[in-house]
Amino acid sequence: MDTDTAQLHSDSSNDIFSLSDQILSDRLEFIEEIGFGNWGSVWLCRPKPATTPEGVVKPLGQKLAVKLVHRSKTSTTAARVRSLWNEMKIVRSFKSDPHPSIIPFHSFIITPSYALITMTYLPTLVPVEVEESKAREWFRFLLSGVEFLHKRGVVHNDIKPANILLSHKNIPVLVDFGFAEKYDTASDTAFHSNLSYGTPEYLSPERARGLPHDTRKSDVWSLGVTFFEILMGRTPFENSDGEQFNSNEDLEKYWSRTLRGKWVGKWEFSKGMEKLLQRMIAPNADLRCTAMQAIADSYWKDSLAKSSLHSAFLCSFFSFSNVPLLTVPFFFLL
Numbered sequence: 001m002d003t004d005t006a007q008l009h010s011d012s013s014n015d016i017f018s019l020s021d022q023i024l025s026d027r028l029e030f031i032e033e034i035g036f037g038n039w040g041s042v043w044l045c046r047p048k049p050a051t052t053p054e055g056v057v058k059p060l061g062q063k064l065a066v067k068l069v070h071r072s073k074t075s076t077t078a079a080r081v082r083s084l085w086n087e088m089k090i091v092r093s094f095k096s097d098p099h100p101s102i103i104p105f106h107s108f109i110i111t112p113s114y115a116l117i118t119m120t121y122l123p124t125l126v127p128v129e130v131e132e133s134k135a136r137e138w139f140r141f142l143l144s145g146v147e148f149l150h151k152r153g154v155v156h157n158d159i160k161p162a163n164i165l166l167s168h169k170n171i172p173v174l175v176d177f178g179f180a181e182k183y184d185t186a187s188d189t190a191f192h193s194n195l196s197y198g199t200p201e202y203l204s205p206e207r208a209r210g211l212p213h214d215t216r217k218s219d220v221w222s223l224g225v226t227f228f229e230i231l232m233g234r235t236p237f238e239n240s241d242g243e244q245f246n247s248n249e250d251l252e253k254y255w256s257r258t259l260r261g262k263w264v265g266k267w268e269f270s271k272g273m274e275k276l277l278q279r280m281i282a283p284n285a286d287l288r289c290t291a292m293q294a295i296a297d298s299y300w301k302d303s304l305a306k307s308s309l310h311s312a313f314l315c316s317f318f319s320f321s322n323v324p325l326l327t328v329p330f331f332f333l334l
Helices: 003-009 021-027 075-092 132-151 215-232 248-260 271-280 291-295 298-304 309-322
Strands: 016-018 028-037 040-047 064-070 105-110 114-120 164-166 172-174
Touching: 021 028, 028 064, 064 075, 075 105, 075 114, 132 172, 132 215, 132 291, 215 271, 215 291, 271 291, 271 298
Parallel strands: 016 105
Antiparallel strands: 028 040, 040 064, 064 114, 105 114, 164 172
């Protein structure tokens, strides 16, 4: 038994499973690949009909998203499986206390050929170039979600529009915790890092250069850049002419703009939103707000007076907390 499988067997849980390849094939239909990267791929799947011992045929279950890594004996593959398992451990720690803007995971499955995570399938990517009056409700949810993570010692490390999906209730949901880290909040070094990784256009100046930094502040930077892009269709440091940053030279030009903290091009949103984003995208991390401080910003008090955001937020939160987005049929994992 290899190390990964042994670790799973030592974890007695109802959401961790070691199956044969055949049983996985019998239980799950892989419909199409919907995402991929160096780490593996994401598939749209659906549980297959199954017959109980009594001869009752269970119908097809609801669609799932499945993050999958192929297993082999290479060290690279082993590292990817460990990373996937770490992602599962982080997200499943919220199982008893979920948040509406954090994707819930249903199960971790390991077979001789694959390691995979099953989760709710959300087909809609958050749009960009959205009116502020519509986007601010999403921003409130996302800020609450990031503050929720930070309070529990978790940083996402790769916040961007491509990692935000919309639920059937139009709630933004943060996905892809492949870069996430969990810290011991009692440690003196909690949230401290000098590593540089993530998506280049969303890296804070200190992270882009591999300087010692508070990873929570880097999350807030990425979230602020994400908010700007949802509103304007681009980040604050790229011109509106479809500017690309494919080479190291291009990225250095981009990062030099982030160091100055001066936005380029034109933007159209309220003064209150502009001030909030300037606090979140402050190039000096010591002057950058935390997620909690962003939630307490005067912008929300002013905007709440003009909308029903507060009641909508509370109603959606408690509805989400008590009713899961998706219940996986029990036969899928038998």
